[in-house]
Amino acid sequence: MNSNRSSRLQPNLDGLVDALARQGWGVTDSLVDGEQSARLRRRLRYRLKSGSFRDAAVGRAATRARVRAVRGDRLCWLNDTAARGTERLWLDQLEQLRLALNQSLFLGLRHWEGHYAVYPPGAHYERHVDRFRDDDARVVSTVLYLNPSWRAEWGGQLRLYPEGQAVQDVEPAVGRFVCFMSANLPHEVLTTHHERLSIVGWFRRD
Numbered sequence: 106m107n108s109n110r111s112s113r114l115q116p117n118l119d120g121l122v123d124a125l126a127r128q129g130w131g132v133t134d135s136l137v138d139g140e141q142s143a144r145l146r147r148r149l150r151y152r153l154k155s156g157s158f159r160d161a162a163v164g165r166a167a168t169r170a171r172v173r174a175v176r177g178d179r180l181c182w183l184n185d186t187a188a189r190g191t192e193r194l195w196l197d198q199l200e201q202l203r204l205a206l207n208q209s210l211f212l213g214l215r216h217w218e219g220h221y222a223v224y225p226p227g228a229h230y231e232r233h234v235d236r237f238r239d240d241d242a243r244v245v246s247t248v249l250y251l252n253p254s255w256r257a258e259w260g261g262q263l264r265l266y267p268e269g270q271a272v273q274d275v276e277p278a279v280g281r282f283v284c285f286m287s288a289n290l291p292h293e294v295l296t297t298h299h300e301r302l303s304i305v306g307w308f309r310r311d
């Protein structure tokens with residue numbers, strides 16, 4: 106069990122770290138296997154059923170209609186101290202990545218915060234950057250996708266707009282992990298035609 110656990114914590118982080126340094130974003134399918142994705146998906150479903158999800162927010166004064174026009178996801182925050190089992194494993198993997206990023210890129214990342222996200226059919230998240238004007242603590246954004254057998258016709262791609270590079274569309278395929286610099290990489294979630302499941306988060310420097 107222990108060796109299995111530690112081997113799962115040693116994926117090819119170098120490629121991801123290099124990509125982030127070189128182009129400001131990186132994608133890998135080898136961080137999380139099918140079994141772990143399925144376990145995380147079950148946790149998400151359990152939390153959804155138990156009523157732990159809330160509508161996402163945008164600005165403090167935004168009306169519900171305005172929020173829907175900007176982003177249609179519902180979310181449930183992951184609580185570090187309460188995390189057990191598969192959620193604990195996921196947080197441990199993110200911790201390995203945090204250390205690797207700090208070691209290679211000197212980003213000074215202190216911790217990760219994040220939430221499960223569900224986009225119901227018809228939902229999207231319009232183009233934005235993840236760093237708030239009044240809060241610059243978010244440094245690296247992370248997304249892990251949890252839907253099995255995603256189909257291209259369902260839409261729901263993450264569209265990245267890296268400066269000086271071609272626009273990149275990332276399919277939300279199961280177990281796929283994306284990370285990018287929070288401060289300066291505009292991105293959007295294209296309208297999804299199928300319920301879209303993920304864990305979104307940010308490495309912070311505060």
Ligand SMILES: O=C(O)CCC(=O)C(=O)O
Nearest residue numbers: 230235248263294303305
């Ligand atoms: O789910 C995604 O692909 C990205 C979500 C996102 O941009 C966000 O929650 O800030």
Ligand SMILES: [Fe+2]
Nearest residue numbers: 233234235292
């Ligand atoms: Fe975002």
